[in-house]
Amino acid sequence: MRVAIIGAAGRMGKVLIEAVDGTDGLELGAAIVEPGSTLVGADAGEVAGIGRLGVKLAGGLDDVRDDFDVLVDFTFPDLTLANAEFCRENGKKLVIGTTGMSEAEKEQLALAAESVPVVFAPNMSVGVNVALNLLRTAAQALGDDYDVEIIEAHHRHKKDAPSGTALRMGEVVADALGRDLKTCAVYGREGFTGERSRKEIGFETIRAGDVVGDHTVLFATEGERIEITHKASSRMTFAKGAMRAALWLKGKPAGLFDMQDVLSLK
Ligand SMILES: NC(=O)C1=CN([C@@H]2O[C@H](COP(=O)(O)OP(=O)(O)OC[C@H]3O[C@@H](n4cnc5c(N)ncnc54)[C@H](OP(=O)(O)O)[C@@H]3O)[C@@H](O)[C@H]2O)C=CC1
Ligand SMILES: O=C(O)C1=N[C@H](C(=O)O)C[C@H](O)C1
DSSP, rough: EEEEETTTSSSSHHHHHHHHHHHTTEEEEEEEOTTOOOOTBBBBBHHTSSOOOOBEEESSGGGGTTTSSSEESSHHHHHHHHHHHHHHHHTEEEOOOEEEEEEEHHHHHHHTTTTTTEEEEEEOHHHHHHHHHHHHHHHHHHHSSSSSEEEEEOOOTSSSSOOOOHHHHHHHHHTTTTOHHHHHHHOOSSSSOOSSSSSSSSEEEEEEETTOEEEEEEEEEEEEEEEEEEEEEOOOOHHHHHHHHHTTTTTTTSEEEEEHHHOOOO
16 A cells, blocks of 8 residues: 655654654555655655655655555644545545544535545544443543543644544544533533532643643542543554554445444454
8 A cells, every 4th residue: 555644744744754764564655744844855764764765755645646545634623624525536545533523514424424534533542442432432431420521631732632633532432421422512611600510521631841641531520530641652553553543544435434343443
């Protein structure tokens, strides 16, 4: 499978290039940076810090149309949706890690997935996907007696909040408790907020320094609390998950899948 990485000079882009290079069954077919970037034409491996790979950074998908089978996209919503349309038109598979999409944007992505296979997940690490199952089990067993709060911390450059992972954790817990996250979520608290309501799910966001990605779901009642925590210490954990997703897509029909499908956790 020939892989293209878009956003190749970004924090995830560079690690994804390294991960493709280290994965049997995958080869780097193309790497794309912003059009007009001074990096266009530079060697993708050198930009990623792993030495020459012989793949020149391109300034757009049109320039590498015939060079890849699957696009790996960890960028931002507008660009990801444009890329999904390109993949739909050109019959390319997609692995998407981009977070911060609105409901309308997710619906647009689902339309592209009617024509090509797409893995779309806010967190590609095995650990977080196992944690999602632990959360479902915990929420079902604990029920409405336990208050649920979700706390996440990321590096100072992160643009969306709460993180996609925190929102997915909230969806899983809300679903297990028979609630709708759209109506029970409370995002941050300030001022005279009154007492906490029993069924709300609270989100707290920390942005600081170089934190790769920490998530804690707290279940608390009178007399005890349980915390389920995942801490990522290297972006390679996300990149390796994306490589598993790319390999898994081989031979798959059109459709929208997530990492729970890839890891057989459903
Ligand atoms: N699902 C998962 O497991 C994970 C998801 N993420 C998500 O991945 C996304 C990216 O995160 P991160 O790598 O930190 O962000 P970065 O900002 O470091 O990376 C995005 C890159 O895209 C580049 N870019 C901008 N416009 C274009 C264009 N038109 N064509 C090609 N490239 C372009 C940017 O260049 P420039 O800076 O010059 O604008 C930048 O290098 C976020 O949504 C994040 O939440 C992150 C980690 C794990
Ligand atoms: O922006 C990041 O860095 C990360 N984003 C993802 C998210 O929003 O959940 C996953 C990971 O925690 C890193």
